[in-house]
Amino acid sequence: MTNAVEARGVGKVFSSRSGEVSALEGIDLHVAAGEFVSLIGPSGCGKSTLLRLIADLDTPTTGELTVFGKTPQQAREAQDYGIAFQQAGLLPWRTVTANVELPLELHGVGKGERAVRAKELLSLVGLDEFAGHFPHQLSGGMQQRVAIARSLAERPSLLLMDEPFGALDEMTRERMQTELVRICAESGAAVVFVTHSIPEAVFLSQRVVVMSPRPGRISAVVPITLGDVRGEGLREDASFFAAVTAVREALHGTPVTARGVDLR
Amino acid sequence: MTDLATTLAPERTAPVPVRPRERSTARRRILVGVLAVLLLAALWELVKVVVPDAGGHLGEASVLPRTDDLAMPHVWDIVERVLQPETSATGSPTVLGAMLSACWFTLRVALAGWLVGSVGGLLLAALMQRWQLAEHALVPWVVLSQTVPLIALAPLVVGWGGRIHIGAFEWQRWMSVALIASYLAFFPVTIGALRGFQSPPAAQVELFRAQAATWNRTMLSLRLPASVPYLLPALRLGAATAVVGAIVAEVSTGTKGGIGRLIISYAQSASGDPAKPWAAIAAAALLGLLAAGLVSLLGLGLGRYRYAEVR
Numbered sequence: 018m019t020n021a022v023e024a025r026g027v028g029k030v031f032s033s034r035s036g037e038v039s040a041l042e043g044i045d046l047h048v049a050a051g052e053f054v055s056l057i058g059p060s061g062c063g064k065s066t067l068l069r070l071i072a073d074l075d076t077p078t079t080g081e082l083t084v085f086g087k088t089p090q091q092a093r094e095a096q097d098y099g100i101a102f103q104q105a106g107l108l109p110w111r112t113v114t115a116n117v118e119l120p121l122e123l124h125g126v127g128k129g130e131r132a133v134r135a136k137e138l139l140s141l142v143g144l145d146e147f148a149g150h151f152p153h154q155l156s157g158g159m160q161q162r163v164a165i166a167r168s169l170a171e172r173p174s175l176l177l178m179d180e181p182f183g184a185l186d187e188m189t190r191e192r193m194q195t196e197l198v199r200i201c202a203e204s205g206a207a208v209v210f211v212t213h214s215i216p217e218a219v220f221l222s223q224r225v226v227v228m229s230p231r232p233g234r235i236s237a238v239v240p241i242t243l244g245d246v247r248g249e250g251l252r253e254d255a256s257f258f259a260a261v262t263a264v265r266e267a268l269h270g271t272p273v274t275a276r277g278v279d280l281r
Numbered sequence: 282m283t284d285l286a287t288t289l290a291p292e293r294t295a296p297v298p299v300r301p302r303e304r305s306t307a308r309r310r311i312l313v314g315v316l317a318v319l320l321l322a323a324l325w326e327l328v329k330v331v332v333p334d335a336g337g338h339l340g341e342a343s344v345l346p347r348t349d350d351l352a353m354p355h356v357w358d359i360v361e362r363v364l365q366p367e368t369s370a371t372g373s374p375t376v377l378g379a380m381l382s383a384c385w386f387t388l389r390v391a392l393a394g395w396l397v398g399s400v401g402g403l404l405l406a407a408l409m410q411r412w413q414l415a416e417h418a419l420v421p422w423v424v425l426s427q428t429v430p431l432i433a434l435a436p437l438v439v440g441w442g443g444r445i446h447i448g449a450f451e452w453q454r455w456m457s458v459a460l461i462a463s464y465l466a467f468f469p470v471t472i473g474a475l476r477g478f479q480s481p482p483a484a485q486v487e488l489f490r491a492q493a494a495t496w497n498r499t500m501l502s503l504r505l506p507a508s509v510p511y512l513l514p515a516l517r518l519g520a521a522t523a524v525v526g527a528i529v530a531e532v533s534t535g536t537k538g539g540i541g542r543l544i545i546s547y548a549q550s551a552s553g554d555p556a557k558p559w560a561a562i563a564a565a566a567l568l569g570l571l572a573a574g575l576v577s578l579l580g581l582g583l584g585r586y587r588y589a590e591v592r
Binding site (some may be wrong): 096104105123248 | 488507
C-alpha cells in the first residue's frame with residue numbers, strides 16, 4: 018500500500034531581503050495510510066512549513082515529496098487531503114451547514130447529497146443543533162469543530178492539521194482530542210498533526226516526530242504504543258506519563274528526570 | 282497586503298456583527314438626520330444674530346462673512362422663495378417645481394454615471410487583485426486620475442463624444458455628463474472593492490487553495506462576499522461623488538436641464554433675489570444625500586454579509 022506521505026531529503030529555503038533562511042533541511046519522513054503522526058518542536062522548527070509543503074501551499078526547495086505516490090500538487094488537485102488550521106477560518110456569511118458544505122460545493126456535489134453529508138458531519142462533531150447558526154454565534158471550540166467537520170467533508174484519506182486546538186482552553190482541548198481520536202478511528206484517515214503540546218501529541222499519535230530549529234530538522238521519532246482505543250482514563254495512566262517523558266527527553270535532547278526531581 | 286490598502290485606508294476592524302442594531306435604530310437615525318438639518322438652520326440664524334451685518338473684522342482683515350439679508354437670507358425667506366414662481370413672467374413654474382425637475386434630470390444622469398463608474402471600478406479592482414503587477418502599474422494612475430480637475434476634462438469629453446456616431450446611435454450631451462460623473466465615482470469603488478477583495482484572512486484564502494478552487498470560484502465564493510462590508514460604503518460614497526461630478530460637469534459643459542445649470546442661473550439673480558441661489562445649493566446637497574440613500578438600500582438584502590461593516 019502506498020504511503021500517505023513520503024519525504025526524502027526535503028528542504029525549504031525562504032529568501033528574504035535580509036538573506037536566506039533555511040526553514041527545513043534533510044527531512045526524511047513517511048506516514049503510512051491510516052497512521053496518526055504528530056510533528057512537535059519549538060517555534061521556528063519548521064513543523065508548520067513541512068505541513069504546508071505536504072498541502073502544496075508552499076513548494077520544497079530540495080528533495081522529493083509525494084502524497085499517495087503523487088506530487089503534492091496532484092494530490093491537492095485530486096482532493097486527497099482535508100486541512101484544518103489554527104484559525105477555524107469559517108466564512109462568516111455562511112451558516113454552519115453551509116460552511117461544512119463548502120468543499121463539496123466547490124467540487125460540484127449536488128445539493129441533496131451535500132445536505133445529507135453535512136448533517137452526518139455535524140452530528141459527528143456534536144453540533145446538530147447549531148446547523149443553522151452563523152459562526153459568530155458559536156464559541157471558539159465550536160467553530161473549530163465546524164472547521165474539522167469541514168476538513169472531513171470529502172472523506173479524505175489524509176488529514177492535515179496545523180495546531181487546530183491551539184486557541185482553545187485546556188478543557189475544550191482535551192475533549193476535542195478525545196473526539197478527534199474517535200473520528201479518525203471511524204474515518205480511517207492518516208493524519209499529520211502539528212502541535213507544540215507534548216501531552217496532546219502523545220495522546221493522539223502513533224508516532225511523534227520531534228523537530229529542532231535552525232535549520233528545521235527531525236531530531237527523533239518516538240513511537241507511542243498506547244493502543245488504538247484511547248479514552249479519558251489514559252491521561253491518568255502511567256504508560257501515558259512514560260510516553261510523555263520519552264517525548265520530552267527527545268525534545269530536550271537529554272534525560273530530564275534528574276532535573277525534574279531537583280525542582281520538587 | 283498592498284501598499285494601496287495600507288496607505289489609503291485605516292486599519293481593518295475586527296468582525297463585529299452589526300445586524301442586531303439595524304431595524305430598531307432606523308427610526309432614530311432618521312430622527313437624528315432631521316434634527317441635524319434643524320440644528321443647521323438654527324446655527325445659520327444664530328450667526329445672523331450674533332455677527333454684525335458688515336461681518337466680523339480683526340483690525341483691517343475681514344474674518345467673518347457679511348450677514349445682512351443679501352448675503353445670508355433668513356431660512357424662512359429661502360423656504361418661502363422656494364414656493365414662489367421662478368420669475369415674474371406669467372405661467373412661470375415655482376422654484377420648487379423647477380428644482381424638482383432639475384434634480385430629477387441630474388439624479389438620473391448621476392446614477393447612470395455611478396453605474397458605469399461602479400462597474401468599471403469593480404472590474405479594475407478585480408484586475409488588480411488578479412495580477413499584482415496590474416496593481417502596481419495601475420494604482421498610481423488611479424490616484425493621479427483624481428488630481429485632474431474635472432473642469433479641464435469636461436470640454437475634452439464633450440469634444441470626443443460629439444464625434445461618436447455609430448449607426449443610429451448618437452452621443453448625447455447628458456452622456457458626457459454621466460461619463461464625467463463616473464470618472465469621479467469609480468475611484469472610491471475601486472479602492473473599496475480592492476480592499477474588500479483583499480480582506481479575507483490567509484486561513485480562508487489557503488482553504489480555497491487547498492480545495493483547488495479556481496480564481497473565478499474564489500472570487501465568487503470568497504472575495505466578493507467578503508468585500509460587501511467594504512463595498513457598500515464605497516458605493517454610497519461613489520453615489521455622492523457622482524452627484525457632485527454630474528453638477529460640475531453640467532456647469533462646465535453647459536448642459537441644460539439639470540441642477541448644475543440652475544445653480545448658475547439662480548446665482549446670477551443673487552443681488553436682487555438672494556434666497557434663490559441658496560435654495561438651489563440646498564437642493565444640490567439634498568440630492569447628494571438622496572443618491573447615497575438610494576444606494577444604501579442595496580445593503581438591505583445583504584445583512585448576512587455585513588458582519589463587519591467598515592463605515
